[in-house]
Amino acid sequence: MAETDSADFNADPIEASEFSYRELASDAPAASAALASETALAISYNGINQAVMMVSPGNLEDFIRGFSLTNEIVTGPEQIYDISITAGEESHTAEVEIASRNFWALKNSRRQMAGTTGCGICGVEAIDQALPQLVALEASPLPALALFSExxxxxxxxxxxxxxxxxxxxxxxxDDSGKVVLCREDIGRHNALDKLIGAMLHQQVDSQSGMVVMTSRCSLELIHKAVRAKIATLVTLSAPTALTVQWARRYRLNLIHVPHHSPPRVYSPAP
Known part of the structure; x- marks a missing residue:
């Protein structure tokens, strides 16, 4: 088996629950299977509700750090002063204290969004959010082919x-040797990446070294998050779309697809 040992490999892992089932049109006896957990997470910043989303209930502080960074609520972990999470029966609430300047910027952004309700510019605002202007990364060397072994x-x-x-x-x-240092899991691919980014921030991992690997397809939002977190290399196990390749090249993110039975394919930088 490939080596994956680490001091913090998957801290606070998600618990799975056992559920019984019967096979349809079968006389087989009842069996059971472990199913992934899911919870509603409500996040507020300095007492103001901001978002509610469905996530897997593990590594929630990592998720909040990553979510806050990749949604441009903060620009660094030092702007998050405290995270307090309360667990309910089917939900969690997170009270996050952030720096005053970030909070005022967030409140101003909320007022701008509210002000566009019902007007003709709403579609333009939504497009701006879906296709934001990002800060290009510094070009980084591609990982060695040997790191993709197994x-x-x-x-x-x-x-x-x-x-x-x-x-x-x-x-x-x-890391640069190809060893798995951190792994974060979630029902949502965006949530999983936010959790990983949060863990990397908390542990002061150099995002310009090593590589981030996603088990999912490469959506445009994953490119946004990777660039905002200054990740040098993003590897996906499912093929990217044309638009994600264009954006990866535009913002100098190394983008590599690893097919099942073919060598890794480098889409960005352009060949």
Whole structure:
């Protein structure tokens, strides 16, 4: 099995719950299976509600750090002063204290969004959010081909919860030697990446070294998050779209696809 040992490999792992089932049109006895957990997470900043989303209930502080950064609520971990999470029966609430300047910027952004309700510019605002202007990365060298040896086996070994329950995406950070250092899992691929980014921020991982691997397809929002987090290299196990390749090249993000039975394909930088 590929080596994945680390001091913090998947802290606070997601718990899976056992549920019984019967096979349809079968006389087989009842059996049971582990299913991934899911919870509603409500996030407020300095007492003001901001977002509610469905996530997997593990590594929630990492998720909040990553979500705050990739949604441009903060620009660095030092602007998050405190995170307090309360668990309910089917939901979690997170009270996040951020720096005053970030909070005022957030409030101003909320007022601008509210002011466009019902007017003709709403569509333009939504497009601006979907296709934002980003700050281009510094060009970074591509990882060596040898680092992709047994990559899928490493990913499978790292997905501790998905092995038993399925239904989970994973985002992993591999260092310059190809060793899995961090793995975060979630029902949503964007959530998994936010959790990983949050963990990298908290542990002061150099995002310009190593590579981030996603088990999911490469959506445009993953490109946004990777560039905002200053990740040098993003690797996906499913093919990217044309638009994601264009954006990766535009913002100098190394983008690599690893097919099942072919060598890694470098889409960005352009060949």
């Amino acid at each position: 990559l899928r086996q490493k990913v499978n070994a790292a997905q501790q919860v998905a092995r038993s329950s399925g239904a989970l995406h994973a985002a992993l950070y591999l």
